[in-house]
Amino acid sequence: MLSGRQVSILLLVCLLLSLSGCWSRREIETLGFVMAMGIDKAQEEGKLQLTMLVAKPFALGGGEKSNPQEAAVWIFSSTGDTVFEAIRNGNSQSPRRLFFAHNRWVLFGEELAREGIQQALDFWSRDGESRRTVHVAVAKGTTASQMLQTRFELERQPSEGARGILNNAAKALSTVVTVRLNEFLQSLESPGVSPVASRADIVPRPKDPDVRGEVVEEVIGSSARITGAAVFKRDHLVGWLDQSETRGLNWVRSEVRSALLVIEDPGNPGQRIGIEITRARGQSSVEHVDGRFVARIKVEAEGHLGDTTAFVEPETDIWELLEKRMAQAIREDIYAAVSKGQKLQTDFFGFGSYLYRSNPRLWSQVEDEWQDLIFPTMAVEIDVRSQLRRTGLVIRSDKLTSR
Amino acid sequence: MWSRLRKLWRNRQEEKTASPKREETLSSQLEANADRIKTEFGDSADIQIRRLRIGRDGQRHALLISIDGLIDKKYLTEAVLLPLVQTDIPTGSGVEVFQYLKEQMLAVAEVTETDRMARVLMALGGGDSVLFVQDVAKALIFDTKGWEQRGIEEPITESTIRGSKEGFVENIRTNTALLRRRIRSPRLRVEEYTIGRVSQTRIALVYVDGLAEERMVDEVRRRLEGIDVDAIQGSGHLEEYITDAPYSPFPVWMPTERPDRAAGALLEGRIVILIDGTPFQLVAPATFTMFLDTGEDYCSDYLIASLLRPLRFAAFVASLILPSVYVAIVTFHQEMLPTSLILSIASQREGVPLPTVFEALMMETIFEVMREAGVRLPRIVGTAISIIGALVLGEAAIRAELVSPIMAVVVAATGIASFSVPIYSFGIAPRMLRFVFLLLAGSLGLFGVIVGLFALHIHLVSLRSLGVPYFEPLAPLVVSDLKDSLIRAPWWSMDTRPRLVGEKSGSRRQRRHLRPGRFPTERREKER
Structure with a gap:
């Protein structure tokens, strides 16, 4: 059989195994799953306050064991000089080890965001446990800890509720930006582009009515609305984009998946037509002409007629007019976004990074004054090609004959 | 060490079975032979010694010896006893009579002649009858085997729906x-x-x-x-x-x-x-893939056979590592599952006192005990065991929060997967190794599972069956034999024999023109 030598080699190999691998066994029920985390300035000068949303598994699934009245999350906060210290301090309040691999959100309070978030971000890029796929958002006009106390309908986990709204709005409206930590860190680091983040506002939450409209729950809580975008310059929050400005940014970044544009009916003044965008593509370039920089934005959009408030009979001339107005609406979105960016002196479109890639030598000359001087004054040409494809299941509107 | 043990054992055997010596011959005296046989069998109760006087005149003595229960009595009576007693036998010396009996009189298909005692004893044990004739130092051995035996029945462990219903028997x-x-x-x-x-x-x-x-x-x-x-x-x-x-x-x-x-x-x-x-x-x-085939694969449609084989392979892998992968993910790699799933598992683990790996080991052990109890018991009681075990015990354990429901699901799924391995003796290996993998997963996580899989794979590819690599045709890769490995290609496309086994006459099984759309008749018409 085996000789003594062979046995000892075998044993050595077995010992080798214990040097490597995952010697960090932790039972699942000893973990506190952090679902979202908010970062604010602490009351104490110079410190950070961390607010964490920890899922309560026993309040969730489990069928008979679960209690629908019980809140599905536990919210608590801790402070520290750095994010890491605040997390470790948080472990003194939590009976379960805080576990960040399933974290969905990193939310910054407006006050902290305006002062800069570089120091708060460092931990997330170093730590191996948390993912770079977490969403980055800024709470407008409030603190992150306030924002994390809001509730959502249909989802018991606020983090999932917020994520659902974000995804849904991105798919249907394109009036939000979906920014993951990885993209945020990348645009923070790359030359010529400023980062943006999702923007969250607190709105009053309506009373809970039952099906007959009678109020069941009197307490009015608050809910979060996720829409628009938070605009940074380097790591400082400098301003906000509203819905159409955000859509304008998405046209340029080619991130419009679907959207709804409302334009005026060319045949019936005062009446409106809703156009569903089904496909859109945006391209931008920066050219240096006669000592001046010109940004050229090219957008191709396709859509179909979604609904109308008046009677529409699609004839060729009306159709062309509709397409023109559709292009005009898109152009207006983009203008709004560009002028906001120029006003805030921050190039979140990434025109600078385009220049950096296409003409690095020129970029190195203008790099220092790009954000403050060149971008705010540069000319922007917008070329929109729009096409209306279909009218839905009917060609013309149903006519009311009994009038 | 092994060979030394075997040698020791062999030596002991040789001492025990010393008699009778191969050279011992028969005696010409009937009673001497009878006594010898009696002592050899130790006066066993089932030895039948019939003393006869053969021929119508009853001049010559003879002995007919057989073992009760091993012989067909009716056949012995009709083919041997009746002719011996009722017909005339020419007079002559003993040897002449003996030759006459052997060659002309007895209507038995298989008659042999011997003068060795050892041969006689063996024949008796095998269900033959032996005839001694007075004054002749030889014996006649008749093939009169006939004992109770099971008829050909449907194979129990490898039944098929469309295939043959014949199974091997004990004979x-x-x-x-x-x-x-x-x-x-x-x-x-x-x-x-x-x-x-x-x-x-x-x-x-x-x-x-x-x-x-x-x-x-x-x-x-x-x-x-x-x-x-x-x-x-x-x-x-x-x-x-x-x-x-x-x-x-x-x-x-x-x-x-x-x-x-x-x-x-x-x-x-x-x-x-x-x-x-x-x-x-x-x-x-x-080879490895043969153990995942069933007889059904070859007599049902090749499409379904090709889909079922990977399924069986997946079931084999699942029966090996499903519990250990679950344990590894739940105790080491909580980041690997989708959030909603991990929260659901966490909520089910809530309140369970045992660590996941012990929970799994306990459940697997209970499962093995139940399986063992169910197999050994008579069929009617066996069902009761499975009801008590699966329904009552499982349900109660979950309600008492001794085990989490998802663990019960994992163990049950593993059990079902292990039953879909067609050859019983092949399913035993994953059954045992499952516990090794559980320990690896509980101590080293997925890394341990992977280490285990590597070790297992090294072992499997190094196995040989009569010199043919166990993983043939996958490793070494034999492209033409892949047709009958994890898939079962249509019969008309499998036109070579397995390379490492039937290489010798690897040529053909099916003519090319037997492929679909090229029937021989059609071809002949075209040629005309």
Whole structure:
């Protein structure tokens, strides 16, 4: 059989195994799953306050064991000089080890965001446990800890509720930006582009009515609305984009998946037509002409007629007019976004990074004054090609004959 | 160490079975022979000694000896006793009478003559009858075997829906006939061996001449001839003496109850060993993928067979590592599951006192105990066990929060997966290794599972069955044989024999024109 030598080699190999691998066994029920985390300035000068949303598994699934009245999350906060210290301090309040691999959100309070978030971000890029796929958002006009106390309908986990709204709005409206930590860190680091983040506002939450409209729950809580975008310059929050400005940014970044544009009916003044965008593509370039920089934005959009408030009979001339107005609406979105960016002196479109890639030598000359001087004054040409494809299941509107 | 033990054992056996000596001859005295036989069998109750006076005149004494229960009495009476007693026998010397009896009088198909005591004793044990004639130092042996035996029934462990319903039985002669009926060519060779000093078990080495590699047949002959033991009790017993991998949990001889499977293997150039006394016969060389085939694969549609084989393979893998992967993910890699799933698992683990790995070990052990209890009990009680075990115990354990529901799901899924491995003796390996993998997963996480899989894979590819690599045709890759591995290609496309087994006459099974759309008649018309 085996000789003594062979046995000892075998044993050595077995010992080798214990040097490597995952010697960090932790039972699942000893973990506190952090679902979202908010970062604010602490009351104490110079410190950070961390607010964490920890899922309560026993309040969730489990069928008979679960209690629908019980809140599905536990919210608590801790402070520290750095994010890491605040997390470790948080472990003194939590009976379960805080576990960040399933974290969905990193939310910054407006006050902290305006002062800069570089120091708060460092931990997330170093730590191996948390993912770079977490969403980055800024709470407008409030603190992150306030924002994390809001509730959502249909989802018991606020983090999932917020994520659902974000995804849904991105798919249907394109009036939000979906920014993951990885993209945020990348645009923070790359030359010529400023980062943006999702923007969250607190709105009053309506009373809970039952099906007959009678109020069941009197307490009015608050809910979060996720829409628009938070605009940074380097790591400082400098301003906000509203819905159409955000859509304008998405046209340029080619991130419009679907959207709804409302334009005026060319045949019936005062009446409106809703156009569903089904496909859109945006391209931008920066050219240096006669000592001046010109940004050229090219957008191709396709859509179909979604609904109308008046009677529409699609004839060729009306159709062309509709397409023109559709292009005009898109152009207006983009203008709004560009002028906001120029006003805030921050190039979140990434025109600078385009220049950096296409003409690095020129970029190195203008790099220092790009954000403050060149971008705010540069000319922007917008070329929109729009096409209306279909009218839905009917060609013309149903006519009311009994009038 | 092993060989030393075996040698020791062999020496002891030789002392025990010293008598009778091979050279001992028969006596011409009837009573001397009778006494000798009686002492050899120790006056056993089932020895029947019939003293006769043969011929109508009743001049000559004779002895007819047989063992009750092994012989067909009616046949013995009609074919031997009646002619002996009722017909005239020419007078002459004892030897002349003896020759007359042997050659002209007795209407028995198989008669042999011997003068050795050892031969007589063996014949009696095998169900033959022996006739001694006064003054002749020889004996006549008649084949009068006839004992109670099971008829040919449907194989229990390998039943099929569309395939043949015949299964091997315990009688080796019936089994050789079952094979001959499927392969009528005279090239089917049956070599018989008698192995076991005491049991004298009949064993047949079956192969098709011209298809089976001679070196392979020689090797099996060599291994069979090397066996020197008291008894061979069945195919599992024999397998341990002739296997290529005595320390492996994986079988390299495939046991089968199905004659059509054995015949199929013979036609591919494989070797079959039939053992008297068991319906399970051995096939080799056997490869990994063969153990995941069923007889059904070859007689049902090739599409469904090709879909079921990967499914069975997946079930095999699941029966090996499903609980350990679950344990590894839940205790080491919580980041690997989707958030909603991990929260659901966490909520089910809430309140369970045992660590996940012990929970899994406990559940798997209980499952094995239930399985063992259910198999050993009579069928009616067996159902009760499964109801108590699965329904009452499982449900109560979950309600008492001793185990989490998802663990019950994992263990049950593993159990079901292990039942879909078609060959029982092959399913045993994952059954045992599952526990090793659980310990690896509980201590090292997925890394441990991967280490285990690597080690297992190294072991599997190093196994050989009669010199054929166990993982053939996957490793070494034999492209043409992939047609009958994890898929089962249409019969008309499998036009070569397995390369490493039937290489010798690898040419053809199906003419090319038998492929669909090119029927011979059609072709002939075109040519005209």
